[in-house]
Amino acid sequence: MTIKNMLRMLVLSLVFVSCGQKIESADIAKMNGYWEIEKVVFDKGEDKDYKMNESFDYFRIKDKKGIRKKVMPQLDGTFLVNDTYENFTIRLDKDKVYLDYVTDYAKWSEELVKISDEELVFKNTEDKEYHYKKAGPINITGDGKETK
Numbered sequence: 001m002t003i004k005n006m007l008r009m010l011v012l013s014l015v016f017v018s019c020g021q022k023i024e025s026a027d028i029a030k031m032n033g034y035w036e037i038e039k040v041v042f043d044k045g046e047d048k049d050y051k052m053n054e055s056f057d058y059f060r061i062k063d064k065k066g067i068r069k070k071v072m073p074q075l076d077g078t079f080l081v082n083d084t085y086e087n088f089t090i091r092l093d094k095d096k097v098y099l100d101y102v103t104d105y106a107k108w109s110e111e112l113v114k115i116s117d118e119e120l121v122f123k124n125t126e127d128k129e130y131h132y133k134k135a136g137p138i139n140i141t142g143d144g145k146e147t148k
Contacts, residue, residue: 023097027115028090031059034071034079035120036135043127056135064090066099073135 034056040048056079058069069085091098097112099122113129114121120132 022095023112023115025092028061028064028097028112030115030117031066031112031120032061034058034135035132038131038133041129041131057132061090066090068099068101 035058036053036056037050039050042048055070055072058067058071058079058081060067060069066088067085068088069081071079071081073079086101086103088099088101091100091109099110099112101108101110108125110122110124110130112121113123118134120134122130122132124130
């Protein structure tokens with residue numbers, strides 16, 4: 001490998017490293033609400049797109065503790081829910097944010113890679129990235145009623 005090629009690799013590496021979002025503590029509150037998965041990016045770069053979802057993920061966070069729950073949107077703008085949810089804690093470690101989950105059956109962590117008002121990206125320990133978009137209630141009944 002020539003010096004010229006090594007310099008190119010170094011510059012490209014620095015560009016990729018510097019493009020990552022630095023997530024601030026205040027950004028974590030943006031996770032609250034309903035999120036719909038758009039795609040999963042696997043460790044080798046291939047994508048799996050989700051065109052339509054039967055369930056959304058609902059997050060509620062307070063004081064670095066939260067819950068994640070699957071909910072099913074209904075045509076009238078409401079959500080079907082059950083009593084099943086996962087607890088997690090927020091962990092800040094070297095400019096990175098992690099969600100640490102513990103259930104009766106498993107223990108795992110996800111890194112919060114990107115967060116905005118409309119986009120959410122997690123990465124798990126297998127280097128799979130889960131891309132979400134902000135979701136809200138669906139109301140196609142046309143009854144004019146306000147959705148919750």
